[in-house]
Amino acid sequence: MAQVGIVGGTGYTGVELLRLLARHPNVDIKVITSRGNAGSRVDEMFPSLRGRLDIAFSEPDLEALADCDLVFFATPNGTAMQMVPELLEAGTRVVDLGADFRLKDLATWSEWYGMEHACPSQVEEAVYGLPELHREAIRGARLVANPGCYPTAVALGWLPLLEQGLIAPESLIADCKSGVSGAGRKAQVHTLLCEANENFKAYGASGHRHLPEIRQTLETVLGREATLVFVPHLVPMTRGMQATLYGRLVEQGVDLQRLYEQRYANEPFVDVLPPGSHPETRTVRGTNLCRVAVHQPQGGETVLVLSVIDNLSKGAASQAVQNMNLMLGLEEAAGLDDIAVLP
Amino acid sequence: MAQVGIVGGTGYTGVELLRLLARHPNVDIKVITSRGNAGSRVDEMFPSLRGRLDIAFSEPDLEALADCDLVFFATPNGTAMQMVPELLEAGTRVVDLGADFRLKDLATWSEWYGMEHACPSQVEEAVYGLPELHREAIRGARLVANPGCYPTAVALGWLPLLEQGLIAPESLIADCKSGVSGAGRKAQVHTLLCEANENFKAYGASGHRHLPEIRQTLETVLGREATLVFVPHLVPMTRGMQATLYGRLVEQGVDLQRLYEQRYANEPFVDVLPPGSHPETRTVRGTNLCRVAVHQPQGGETVLVLSVIDNLSKGAASQAVQNMNLMLGLEEAAGLDDIAVLP
Amino acid sequence: MAQVGIVGGTGYTGVELLRLLARHPNVDIKVITSRGNAGSRVDEMFPSLRGRLDIAFSEPDLEALADCDLVFFATPNGTAMQMVPELLEAGTRVVDLGADFRLKDLATWSEWYGMEHACPSQVEEAVYGLPELHREAIRGARLVANPGCYPTAVALGWLPLLEQGLIAPESLIADCKSGVSGAGRKAQVHTLLCEANENFKAYGASGHRHLPEIRQTLETVLGREATLVFVPHLVPMTRGMQATLYGRLVEQGVDLQRLYEQRYANEPFVDVLPPGSHPETRTVRGTNLCRVAVHQPQGGETVLVLSVIDNLSKGAASQAVQNMNLMLGLEEAAGLDDIAVLP
Amino acid sequence: MAQVGIVGGTGYTGVELLRLLARHPNVDIKVITSRGNAGSRVDEMFPSLRGRLDIAFSEPDLEALADCDLVFFATPNGTAMQMVPELLEAGTRVVDLGADFRLKDLATWSEWYGMEHACPSQVEEAVYGLPELHREAIRGARLVANPGCYPTAVALGWLPLLEQGLIAPESLIADCKSGVSGAGRKAQVHTLLCEANENFKAYGASGHRHLPEIRQTLETVLGREATLVFVPHLVPMTRGMQATLYGRLVEQGVDLQRLYEQRYANEPFVDVLPPGSHPETRTVRGTNLCRVAVHQPQGGETVLVLSVIDNLSKGAASQAVQNMNLMLGLEEAAGLDDIAVLP
DSSP: OEEEEEEOOOSHHHHHHHHHHHTOTTEEEEEEEOTTTTTSBHHHHOGGGTTTOOOBOBOOOHHHHHTSSEEEEOOOTTSHHHHHHHHHHTTOEEEEOSSTTTOSOHHHHHHHHOSOOSOHHHHHHOEEOOHHHHHHHHHHOSEEEOOOHHHHHHHHHHHHHHHTTOBOTTSEEEEEEEOGGGGOSOOOSTTBHHHHTTOOEEOOTTOOTHHHHHHHHHHHHHSSOOOEEEEEEEOSSSSOEEEEEEEEBSSSSOOHHHHHHHHTTTOTTEEEOOTTOOOBGGGGTTSSOEEEEEEOGGGOSEEEEEEEEOTTTTTTHHHHHHHHHHHTTOOTTTTOOOOOOOO | OEEEEEEOOSSHHHHHHHHHHHTOTTEEEEEEEOTTTTTSBHHHHOGGGTTTOOOBOBOOOHHHHHTSSEEEEOOOTTSHHHHHHHHHHTTOEEEEOSSTTTOSOHHHHHHHHOSOOSOHHHHHHOEEOOHHHHHHHHHHOSEEEOOOHHHHHHHHHHHHHHHTTOBOTTSEEEEEEEEGGGGOSOOOSTTBHHHHTTOOEEOOTTOOTHHHHHHHHHHHHHSSOOOEEEEEEEESSSSOEEEEEEEEBSSSSOOHHHHHHHHTTTOTTEEEOOTTOOOBGGGGTTSSOEEEEEEOGGGOSEEEEEEEEOTTTTTTHHHHHHHHHHHTTOOTTTTOOOOOOOO | OEEEEEEOOSSHHHHHHHHHHHTOTTEEEEEEEOTTTTTSBHHHHOGGGTTTOOOBOBOOOHHHHHTSSEEEEOOOTTSHHHHHHHHHHTTOEEEEOSSTTTOSOHHHHHHHHOSOOSOHHHHHHOEEOOHHHHHHHHHHOSEEEOOOHHHHHHHHHHHHHHHTTOBOTTSEEEEEEEOGGGGOSOOOSTTBHHHHTTOOEEOOTTOOTHHHHHHHHHHHHHSSOOOEEEEEEEOSSSSOEEEEEEEEBSSSSOOHHHHHHHHTTTOTTEEEOOTTOOOBGGGGTTSSOEEEEEEOGGGOSEEEEEEEEOTTTTTTHHHHHHHHHHHTTOOTTTTOOOOOOOO | OEEEEEEOOOSHHHHHHHHHHHTOTTEEEEEEEOTTTTTSBHHHHOGGGTTTOOOBOBOOOHHHHHTSSEEEEOOOTTSHHHHHHHHHHTTOEEEEOSSTTTOSOHHHHHHHHOSOOSOHHHHHHOEEOOHHHHHHHHHHOSEEEOOOHHHHHHHHHHHHHHHTTOBOTTSEEEEEEEOGGGGOSOOOSTTBHHHHTTOOEEOOTTOOTHHHHHHHHHHHHHSSOOOEEEEEEEOSSSSOEEEEEEEEBSSSSOOHHHHHHHHTTTOTTEEEOOTTOOOBGGGGTTSSOEEEEEEOGGGOSEEEEEEEEOTTTTTTHHHHHHHHHHHTTOOTTTTOOOOOOOO
16 A cells, blocks of 8 residues: 655545545555644544544644655645655655646746745656646656646647647637635635525636646647637536637538547546537536537537536546556556446 | 516516516506416415415416506417417507517528417517617517527627627627526426536537527627627526627727726616626626626737626516516616615 | 614625615615725625615714614624613614624523623613514614524514413424524635535534523513523525424414414514415515414324524514614515515 | 346436446446336436446346346335335345335325235335344345335434433424435426525425334334324435434433444444534435434433434435345445545
8 A cells, every 4th residue: 555645635625635545445644734733633624534534634744744655735825845845855756736836937837826936946847747648757757736627627628629730729718617616615705605606707807827727738739829718707516617618620621529539538537428418517526537528519610618527526636646546556547436426 | 557467477587577567666467377377376386476466377368468558478489479469459568578579580580499480570570678779669669579588698798899890790709607597497307406406517509599599689780790609508506697708809909898888877777897897696686787897808809798697687577677667658677676685 | 764874784684784775765874884894885895786875884983873863783792782872872773683682681691692791771671673572662662682583483483372372381392494694704614605505414402592582582472481492404505594393282272373374464574374384485585574384293282383584684684674664663664575586 | 246127217316326336346237227218328317327337228127127136126106016026036136215115004005105005915024124223134135125215314313212212202303304306306396496496495294205104113113102293394405314303301311422322333334423513414425324413402301313314325225235235145335435525
């Protein structure tokens, strides 16, 4: 059994990671840290884990973490970068579920996250943990930057078209919708049930931190600059994310359905739906799946892609486990065989 | 007091109409028909009306309806057109909340609604009931086709840009989201709480009946053909609708905020939010308001408009009351002064 | 027009009060105070009020408040009692929506609210603002203690039985359920959408502040001691409250339905449903109504009463307006004619 | 691998059974029947099963079912009893998730289910499938009547007190709350999202089919007659059930916490919470767990028990799997190790 640690496991990403790891056949959770909750049992905070996880939060302790084979950071942005270099030094591999190592361009990172980066060379080393794009690099990586939720849904929705150069890079539109859990388990007013329930709204229309991350992926695949309009919306539900993607086809007559099916034929966690389908977020809830459908409305020049994931799973914790599996040489799908609870 | 009738008041549009009319200072509900529920009291079906509406459903009866000053049809498509000619003949004015008189092109209507039209000349006569566009014609109309919910949200969102010719008509995208009440009060599986709750999905991506209606309005205003991609989505909430509208600006440097504020300065039911705002559907719930915000993400060439309404109110029943007010020479805002119940 | 002031209008009770008063035909909101938000417009915090309320929050200022005919306190417990004596002195009437003046027994009050009371003689003077029980006293009152939400739902459910001495006072059970808005508009974790949504739980089973308040009302009516088990539960919805009340009948053969109908025949805001009914919270949402049904399951000796209110309306703000109407000699139902928005 | 069949797998109980069995380590789903959907793939109706279950619905066929080791009936009441005798004859074991074999008293059964029973001797033979009460009998049973959801939550909540004779059998009150999925996946109006959402109500207060079933269990354990008031309520959420149980203690001074902990010490699926706890339905969602807390409010003579389950899991499908495991000699917890997805 591999030994893993978690830094900062009191948020929604943390509890989802705990759920997955508590049942994972090949790993043991050796340490889970939380400055604010050190000493209290994990299952007191999350009673869903009663009887399944016999561990308490502890103070962050580099030595204990360095004893692990792999450490997950489920911490606020700017935290992981303070500890990662020492852990890597000690031979511990790291998956950061935050944004510290996602953007290769440090100036862009500083602009959006409002601080200087603490370890530029680790940024360079880090592999962007989207297995469908960088599987081999992830296998060998010491440090993986786990993608953001929107960037995952958008990238998987557009990959086949981008790789084949089939959409115009200067007019991409990603109209995205997320459940409220994306905002985290923080005491704040705007995500109270009474504020978010029975309500729908856009947010961050003038700029969202996931915009440069999405653009970086698009440009990596395209090999050129892309212009993207990205508008996130808040959906009155706990989990689930949809990217509704609009692009202008530069070539007519391509069998888009076949393109998607072939591209993802061997991907265990991307499911291309039959023609004419509309994926539902609830069918991927609590799973590592991305379900995708491709449309060409009225046979026009716009290609429409509908891509759904669970923002806390494939958009965070289960993708982190998939990355861990690859990094530790385990079965890629180990511990990721949940079927969405429906209804 | 004007006497009004309602044909088919057992759906969600019907009960919203009843709520508004029961409190309206200038009208009395004289007759409400329902084939299936004739004889039973309205407040048995809708206990929210107990003590406020002392009336029972009756069999549809042309004579009783013809005695009314104005009749609302809140019926399935294809019903109103069977009765409207005779009512008009009898001097009764009509507001149809269904789709029978919305599309001027009969071939298009038949294609989308799957039947022959029963009264083409009334289609020609009917005024499309969007007061912000056709106020004067509505005042004089005998027959008003009350707009669909999506078409209302989209039209009010784009009107200022369309009128000034500021967006390219060949690449319009309307990514729209609706609460579940848009699907009506029908016994069906896919709108059960257990199916629609905690779920998000697109639907009708290959074509929706509101597409030709939206296009007709766009083309009326533009005076030329428009190409529109329209993708509706189902939001896990009862009421509320947002249109997220993307267009390509054909002219830079226009003060879009000012354009919107000036266009709607005298409109009692369109509220242009301050720059940088994101309207919330709950702020218009149960009201006749449309709240709009205009953005230009990253200062690029895409203009983004966020437009919210309550699909059952401004998207149906309260807009019908606004039209009635105009047709009967009443105060346009009479009976429409609700403030959204929040939270 | 009467001039009214509101102290502390930034919570859910506050915004509901603002909605009702903004449309009230006989009053003007002259001042609304909030230490934390002084200077900012009310409609910035609550965009639902845009165009309907042209006022900004101000610092609490005794003089400005004393200029009002009546002041509402929608403040945390312990605040009103600091200002009320001076306001009464100045001839301003007061409705306190908090708990400062609800309990006549000061020791009990201190035990549950954890502080000494600042003005015992005003506690003595205060009238408990349940119009169905104390209408005449409210009319003449300078200071009204607006009842809590649970106490309102429970009292109205049991009044007819208590007044006739028909239930055994030693085994009363109130199993109550509330929407999440009862917990207020505070930044806290346990009422986040992601915590409260799709979840049901009891809370405060070992003791809740409304227990002594309910008991006080029961004992006032009974004229003797009562033993009550009160278990509140949290329902995953924003508004609405149900009290499911169990009592042992001490006399068989009474026509309970008739008893309830007669008791409430002249009450404008209590609606006794037909035999066999189950009231729904949504039918009273945003209204001042309490809907009640009385059952005798299997004809046994337990009488079951189902009582529903909107916790923020009849359970707080609209009952406060009803009290204001009585105190100012206005029509009791003025400004309280909303019909629940349904669905 | 054992071969199992499912009759009638298109409801919510059916899809939950499919989810559990598709991942079960010791069984294969050999046949699943549905008259209305014969020929169509299961994963077309339930896309959450795509890639996990390669099977289509077939016409009910006794021979194919008789080839199975065990058959589940997830059918409307009155269906199983038509087929069970022949299956038992053929040596196939049966778990009926419906109500055909739950009530031992045939007259009572007919009264509540409105038909004559087709196979009285099988009713006599059937074992009531509550493992915590009848584990050994279940192991040897050919036919298990899987308990209803309310009866499961209530029985597990009261078992320790009943077995010790600690509560008065003449004044039991079960105030129960269920998510909407208990009403099934039927096209009907009252469980539409727009009807059930943001609403709370009691139903069936004058009598519910689970009342005689609960009473039968109570009386089995007590060995004497019991008087029960049972009031079910509908909670605006998909899954989850709470029984709030009130009984009068006939003996003071018993350590109730210890009683519960000892009674359930060896039960894998009943979790007694620490003193003062309030179980949350979401912590058992999608699992076979029942979480229980016991209180004695104000130290009075009423004992309050809070018992939560997932109505579709421990209240139906996962309890059926637990029964199957026992009947087939498998590990009792096989395939039942889900941890609730939270949030």
